[in-house]
Amino acid sequence: MHPSLSFDQAPPISVPYRFFLAAPWFGVMAGILLAWSGPDAFASRWTPEALALTHLIALGFMLQAMSGALFQFIPVAVGGNVWRPKLVANVVQPLLLLATLLLVAGLLFSQPTLLSAAVPLFLLAVGGFVIVVALALWQTPATGMTLWAMRMAIGGLAVTVLLGSLLAESLAHGLSVPIIELTNIHMAWGLGGWGLMLLAGVSYHVVPMFQLTRPFPLWFTRGFGPLLLLLLLAWSGQYFLDDLRWPLVAGFPLLLILAAYGGMTLWLQYTRRRKIHDATSMYFRVAMLSLLAFAVSGAAFFLDPVIGADPRSVVWLGVLAFAGVFVSAITGMMYKITPFLNWLHLQRLGAPMSAVPNMKKMIPADAMTGQLRLHVLAVLLLLIAVWEPGVVRLAGVSFAASCAWLGWNLVGAIRRYQGFRDQIRASVLHH
């Protein structure tokens, strides 16, 4: 590379990495909590343990990793500039970490004061983050459906956190609100409007780029995001319409488009000309198969009221969504983003290209595929544990171990970055 080429103003590498480094350890906490709680944790989604586990993954793992990725993804994929990323990350991340721990402790030990303390911290942290990200996403001159999906996703995050805050305050102060309907809507916006919308938007960009597939068809990317948004609004109608059939009417089409996204991504992987079987491709396959399983099980629970009425059916869906879809897809993404960022930032040091190590040297392939196998085993054990409570502790330990291995792999990548950086700096000085 030409040493005089100047690189873009991407945020310092420490901005995304501080979020990536934190995320896996919340997964470890969730696994340990599950192993410690034992067989009753999965009895229903309303047990204190299940609520705490859900938020350890949703806020600790997913929101941390997704926020860190957004800081990096906005300049790289849609050419937007996040305002003072280091300052925003310095403020947002500690607030988010503290708020997550308070909320989880509040849910686990049924402590109203902790729940109330978490709410303003979330509103401040996520509010600030949403404003900064929304400004970047609306000011960029870029176009395309990845950008629109990201814009809708950041709106989905705002709705999720507002509803979550209302729910936490109602639990803390015993406010009379329709808890079940509000929880269903909060969950749909968190998993669908924020999580899946962002995953889909990002995958329009990264699946062809990193997994060497054909691009997502234009009709699909134009239709998926707006349709998902529309169906989430319809799903939210259950709050206003006192009709028991409504969740069914809005729920089926919602499951259908989830399946369409999962099926389309798998089809693109299946029909690519150059087959690569790296950890990211495999992780995406696990995530999309879990999404299809979620859609099929959801439809079965709607159609068979006897199984649908079992409180464990929602726990089953939760395991598929959180551990099967999101932890898998996010881990796969981090295994690609981290080596790529290492490479990109090492390039910026001004060394000749030959001096910058190949991306494949940043995390050993064996370490990633080994961790992937353990993760798949953990997801399978978690799914069995929903119906066989005797397996709960083993499932918890496996999930904790798999997340710890992920954390260790990411620490290794960052240490390698530091090592290569010091070598390049020394050689630049030497010449």
Added chain:
Amino acid sequence: MTTVIDGRELQPPEPMERTLEALDGLADGEDLLLLLYCQPHPLFNILRNNGYVWTEELLPDGTREIRIRKAPG
């Protein structure tokens, strides 16, 4: 003369590496044609900061044709 880099079946960062290498040898008036399935914003920033101009065309199959040359003058 036009140099063509087909990055559609290459894993990042190979398309960017090849493009930056090719830019080193690009003479005035010559074109570099890069074929990708995505918009390479990090590359655009490098081009913008280093005196290159480019045009971009989206083909029906989703391929982006990015034609790069040195900025005049």
